[in-house]
Amino acid sequence: MNSRKESRFHPQHPLWYEDLAPRSSPIDEDQDFDGMCFNEDVTAVDENYLEISRESSFMRGGGILFAIMLFSVYGWNLVPDIFRSGFSWFQPSLLIGILSLCVATASIILTLKLLYLDLRLPRDTPIRFNRKTQKIYVYEFVKPKYWFQLWRTEIKVHDWNCIEAELIKIAGYTGKAYVVRHELLLVVCRPGTNEVVDRISLKGLEPLDAILAEMWAGMRRFMEGGPDAVPGIETKVREIGFLYSLFAYMPYLSPSEAGIRFRNSMRWHDWGLACITIWFFWLWFPLGICHHFAISCAPEPQWPIGIDAESRSLQSP
Known part of the structure; x- marks a missing residue:
């Protein structure tokens, strides 16, 4: 439970819950760290860059x-x-x-x-963390200023030394249960200050805040020591098809390779949550069917050639 009553960042987010460890604070190398905390979100990793998927933070199919x-x-x-x-x-x-x-x-x-x-949100809006350039590259689908304008794709590039992290909390009563969800935000500050110039959602829809804190620790470890500093890290199995979509909201029941890997990475609290959410199968299956149609229409993310090369360290910035 967070003991601070206000954030160190200003302006403070209206749903602020907790500030995470400062990016520049010492990392305890002796502490055991399990890279499995964000394996389902890692789409690429090598000595230079780490790409995090944000596909799981959007309930695709809900609109349909x-x-x-x-x-x-x-x-x-x-x-x-x-x-x-x-x-x-x-x-x-x-x-x-x-x-x-x-x-x-x-x-x-x-x-x-x-x-x-x-239908039009890209299939993924990834974020790349690059150790060589010491920058992060964000593939963003940006909300327009006016409601009648269309959303647009924007590439954001920020220096790693300007990045901090915080958690926000969304809670409410659905009529049958009290639901709590946490979201990990990357906070972009002006150099040398806690003045916020941008906030970027890295992962949302997470019941447990500890998982998101581990994820932020993993980001810091990778940017300092590379993949060797994040033991156990693996890339996710990328699947597209009706079977994948059908179990998109119940991956622990999927008979596919992705389902097997998901079950192998589940911890005790994941099994407990699965035992609760499985009773909403009457909602998850229709959502999964709609997910299939939505993902079939959604465009693939297209990085600009120069940014794509730079963010994967194929050329210097």
Whole structure:
């Protein structure tokens, strides 16, 4: 439990939970470290760079499922009434009619926005940590300034010596259970200060904050000592197909190679969480089917040639 009541970074994030160890603080080399804490998110690693996937931080398929449910409700309730004798678009009460129209319009706009993100967000938005250049390279899908503008891809490059880390916490009651999720943010500060100029989400949707703290420790170890300083680190199995999507939200049940590796890396708290979440299979399977359609439409990330070479240390910056 975090004992600090406020962050050392300013401005403070509204959902701030905990500041993680400073990037420049000493690393305890004698402490056992298990690189498996972020194996499911590592897509590439060598002596020069480490690439972290952020695919697991986005619930792909949710937009499609929400759109199906919403338009099914509207179709079930509205379409029969349209063909009913005596139907009128104008309600007896003008206020009720206006409110109904506003609610319907807002829900449709929100649904179309979620559907757009589901289908057009790149299959992955990775972050590369490069020891040679001492920089991080972020493949970002940026939210526009105005709601009517489309999202766009942006490449962000930051010096490693300006990077710190913090956790934010999202909690709420769903009506049946109290849900807690933590997210690891990379905090980009002005050199020599704690003044924040940018925040970058590295991993979210994580029930346990300790896993994210280990992940940050792994980043620091790699940038200082390379892959040898992060024992046990392995790249994830990249799969695309219906079977992969079907078990996307229950990987511990997947019969594929990725499922086997996931089960082998599970710790005691992962098994406990699996025993709880498996009862929501009625939601995970439809989400998995929608995940397949969303991932089939999503574009592959395309790094600019110069940045791609630099971030993988094929050439000096």
